[in-house]
Amino acid sequence: MTQIRSWYRPMRARPGDEPHRVATSLELLYDLCFVVAVGRTAIEFHHALSENHVLQGLAGFLFVFWAIWWPWLQFSWFASSYDTDDVPYRLAVLVQIAGGLVIAAGVPGAFHGDFRVVVIGYVLMRLAAVTQWLRAARSDPARRVTALRYAGGITVVQVLWIARLWLPDSLLVPSVLVLFLVELAVPVWAERAAGTTWHPHHIAERYGLFTIIVLGETVIGATAAVQEGIAETEALAELIGLAGCGLVIVFAMWWLYFDRPGHARLTSLPAAIRWGYGHYLIFASAAAVGSGIEVAVDHHLHKTTLPMFAVGLAVTVPVAIFVLSVWLLQIGPRDECRPLAVGFPAAAVLAVAVSFTPIPIHLVAVVLAALVVTTVVATEGHTVERTHS
Structure with missing residues (x-):
């Protein structure tokens, strides 16, 4: 049956359990x-x-x-x-x-x-x-x-x-x-007066879409930076390696965020506020990673005077913040899976620690890849509800 569109409708609350509620x-x-x-x-x-x-x-x-x-x-x-x-x-x-x-x-x-x-x-x-x-x-x-x-x-x-x-x-x-x-x-x-009827699945999808946006901006920014230096044949091998590591970092961040359904954390208003507000750290850190990778490209092309450890911190610190935020908001520190309860904070510490090595971007990519492997192995055989757009 064809729905007749009206130019004006009363703005009544939509049901919080409305079926098939997706982003418009x-x-x-x-x-x-x-x-x-x-x-x-x-x-x-x-x-x-x-x-x-x-x-x-x-x-x-x-x-x-x-x-x-x-x-x-x-x-x-x-x-x-x-x-x-x-x-x-x-x-x-x-x-x-x-x-x-x-x-x-x-x-x-x-x-x-x-x-x-x-x-x-x-x-x-x-x-x-x-x-x-x-x-x-x-x-x-x-x-x-x-x-x-x-x-x-x-x-x-x-x-x-x-x-x-x-x-x-x-x-x-x-x-x-x-x-x-x-x-x-x-x-x-x-x-506190009367709760609005937000839809947990819809909210989780909206936050997931914004996460993809900021991760996408990271890819775009890093690609543009590498493209600028592609003519520098002396640094070409280093740039290719840096681009590959950047791709691993972004893909691992995507994997870790979407491994658990966000709507499962939206069980009450206080939980929803913590989850919703806390995503500022997830979104901002994901966007900052892209800027950090661009700074790393600048370093290889001798376009910045920042020392290597500072360049590393520009990537590793936002990565660590992202990992800790995902652990706290998407998984929960009280998760019964011991490898996850230990793995996420350990990965955040290691991410910052590798900042003081000669190849921090490469090593932080390894740390995130290892965390993804740990997540896959630790949850093998467990039924995890997935969300689909």
Whole structure:
């Protein structure tokens, strides 16, 4: 039977156990547009590291990635509960996409201390989300207080973000950290009134798709860096080896993340908040690995003055953070499988330790490959539910 599309529908909560709940084409378009912002952030972080502006680059990376990740997270959870796919909903998402592109345009300035454009794009996205929550408040009486708390809380924080632009530079770090904490507190406060009906399988799929996006950006960035140096015949063999190791690292990261179904961890609101918020570390570290591999390519082409151990740390530290985050969020430190309970933290320690060897990128690839083998052997014969898009 052909479904008749309506230009407007009441924004009622979708069931949390709705069958065949998967990402929509609009959500995929939303993600695709965010690739631009993630890519620009990785490029600027690479340049900052290669130019030995490590602290400034790291601060810019963490701030900009937050500005990308947090609106994405909020959109994904809202859509899981209230995606009506009508005209007003689509137009609001269009505004959010436009805000994401504004953020992408402001990335270079943010890495040099000018956050105005990024804040404008961020506030634009968040205020578009407020209109969605107001619609939900009107159409869903059971969760009206929740929706109004979201709308009110988001609006207040956006006013504070704009006001922060006039604060002196000496208050930049503490003011940003305070606003980050307030942003994180809004969903916790709002959901206490009445929980929204997010769909565990849908949320896990959305997070999996974003993980693939950041891993894909790592591949693109590393490939571009190798391509730039392909004419350097003296370093060709080293570049080929580096590219191969980069591919092993990315593939192992993908394997480790998707080995366990994410929705199995979404058993309650507190668990969902920990899992959802904790993915900032997974997403950011995965994106940072790509920048680190590009710095390694620069080192082989003598385009950076960074010492080899610093180049190694640019890859091994985000790899270690990724491994620990996957262990804590996807598997759980209390997992009964002893090899996994020991293997993941041991691999993270080894990843950092090899930074001080002459070939850190090659060795961290070996460490991750060994962890994948350990995971396969340890879970052999055990039934593990897989998720399929």
